[in-house]
Amino acid sequence: MIETEQIETPTAESALSRLPNAPPPTTTELRSSIAIFEDLPEEDLAWLASQMKAVDLPPGAVSNYAGDPADYMIAVLRGELRAERDDGGVYVARAGRVTGMLPFSRLTSFPATFRVFQPTRLAALHKTHFQELGLRLPHLQERLVNLLADRIRENAAADKQREKMMALGKLSAGLAHELNNPAAAARRAADMMRKAIYSARAAILKLDRGGLPLESRVFLAQMECDWERKAGPQTPLDSLERSDREDETAEWLARHNVANGYEMAASLVDLGCTKDVLESVAEHVPAQFLEDVMVRLSASFTIFRLADEIGNSMARISELVQAIKEYSYMDQMPEQEVDIHRGLENTLIMLRHKMKSIEIVRDYDRSLPTVCARGGELNQIWTNLIINAVEAMHGKGKLIIRTKRDGRCACVEVIDSGPGIPPEMQTRIFEPFFTTKPVGEGTGLGLDLVYRIAKNHSGNASFESRPGETRFTVRIPFSAGAPIP
Numbered sequence: 001m002i003e004t005e006q007i008e009t010p011t012a013e014s015a016l017s018r019l020p021n022a023p024p025p026t027t028t029e030l031r032s033s034i035a036i037f038e039d040l041p042e043e044d045l046a047w048l049a050s051q052m053k054a055v056d057l058p059p060g061a062v063s064n065y066a067g068d069p070a071d072y073m074i075a076v077l078r079g080e081l082r083a084e085r086d087d088g089g090v091y092v093a094r095a096g097r098v099t100g101m102l103p104f105s106r107l108t109s110f111p112a113t114f115r116v117f118q119p120t121r122l123a124a125l126h127k128t129h130f131q132e133l134g135l136r137l138p139h140l141q142e143r144l145v146n147l148l149a150d151r152i153r154e155n156a157a158a159d160k161q162r163e164k165m166m167a168l169g170k171l172s173a174g175l176a177h178e179l180n181n182p183a184a185a186a187r188r189a190a191d192m193m194r195k196a197i198y199s200a201r202a203a204i205l206k207l208d209r210g211g212l213p214l215e216s217r218v219f220l221a222q223m224e225c226d227w228e229r230k231a232g233p234q235t236p237l238d239s240l241e242r243s244d245r246e247d248e249t250a251e252w253l254a255r256h257n258v259a260n261g262y263e264m265a266a267s268l269v270d271l272g273c274t275k276d277v278l279e280s281v282a283e284h285v286p287a288q289f290l291e292d293v294m295v296r297l298s299a300s301f302t303i304f305r306l307a308d309e310i311g312n313s314m315a316r317i318s319e320l321v322q323a324i325k326e327y328s329y330m331d332q333m334p335e336q337e338v339d340i341h342r343g344l345e346n347t348l349i350m351l352r353h354k355m356k357s358i359e360i361v362r363d364y365d366r367s368l369p370t371v372c373a374r375g376g377e378l379n380q381i382w383t384n385l386i387i388n389a390v391e392a393m394h395g396k397g398k399l400i401i402r403t404k405r406d407g408r409c410a411c412v413e414v415i416d417s418g419p420g421i422p423p424e425m426q427t428r429i430f431e432p433f434f435t436t437k438p439v440g441e442g443t444g445l446g447l448d449l450v451y452r453i454a455k456n457h458s459g460n461a462s463f464e465s466r467p468g469e470t471r472f473t474v475r476i477p478f479s480a481g482a483p484i485p
Helices: 027-033 042-051 127-136 138-210 214-231 239-255 261-270 275-284 287-328 340-350 375-392 423-428 446-456
Strands: 053-057 062-064 072-078 080-084 090-094 098-100 114-116 120-126 336-338 358-363 371-373 397-406 409-416 460-466 469-477
Touching: 027 042, 027 072, 042 120, 042 127, 072 080, 072 090, 072 127, 080 120, 120 127, 127 138, 138 287, 214 275, 214 287, 239 261, 239 275, 261 287, 275 287, 336 340, 336 375, 340 375, 340 397, 340 409, 371 375, 371 469, 375 397, 375 409, 375 446, 375 469, 446 460, 446 469
Parallel strands: 358 397
Antiparallel strands: 053 120, 062 114, 072 098, 072 120, 080 090, 080 114, 336 371, 397 409, 409 469, 460 469
């Protein structure tokens, strides 16, 4: 059962109350079906059976609707109940389980509709009998309280796991996007390179068959070898300058009877081919070969450029893969000497897709020594704080990440320019399940996770907030033996 506070509904009674009674449970049935009842004295079990309502439900029936008052403790004698929460969590109560309202529980209404998936028999005790239950069977009430505590722990752990899976899903989606861009660019460049190689080979074949002079062949080969070094990296041209250069190149090609001059001109301008280069080619190549030579040179220069594009794309993919490996501390000991700055940078790489319109300011004290920590957990801190800051700014604003010494601790500050946290909410920021986000956008576990991880590393987490600046501060002690100011 999901342990949470619910708003009271106007429904006077639960669906279970309205279901027709089945033959009451026997003491033998209770003892054999429910583990916490099996060693109860016969007279105590007889009293419990006499106070319980029994119902038999066919597949498809509903035992409780979402919003129904939680007014019964329910023992599942046979079969099972299932419910799905709005956030996708599924709860299953199988035979032998005691669920529903328990003594001292704060559950006020059922958070989901419980349906039957196979023939099911339930025995239910109304909450009005809880006081007498505590007086008659104090040892059973103690077991039920322990059961309630276990239920709260299980649901809290499930919610935390769900939060981690949601965060992992967001990271995975972002990484898929980040990896897809360079991968698509590399594939596109490879396709274009294949066409350029074919064009170059076809042009070379025509030149060989036509009998291009040896001096011209040597000139072209030398030009192709030296082109990347001589042309150097190309700076982007504004639209007007680019148009002028293309027109000038196309006109030169037309004067020298080179077909498709305007199509070739754009490619040559991209590659940094100037009018002086064209004149040099014309001086060393007989006129009848010039068209095939220009096709060859254009294709050859394009191959160089595409090789650079593929290399850059592969470098970007390698950077992301390395960041993933370091972010997760794959194949490394769980606790080790951790460079905080490397963890912050890897986290920023992982979250780059969320910060397209964010101004990031790094104010690092690079003299900070390492800390002895579980690096993957520290990265969870940075991830939650940075995502929290980005979402507070609605994806636009200024994010400052600062590191500094603070006594015997490394101090990390994540500062955003968002609207700030309302004063009435500030006392609850680190509470589990508390969130300032709209329903469905947060579980309230991110900052609780930050606080707990910092505490588990003998550190702490705090914050200050006002309109235009919210500052979260995490302090982690330096490693043993590190210099202390």
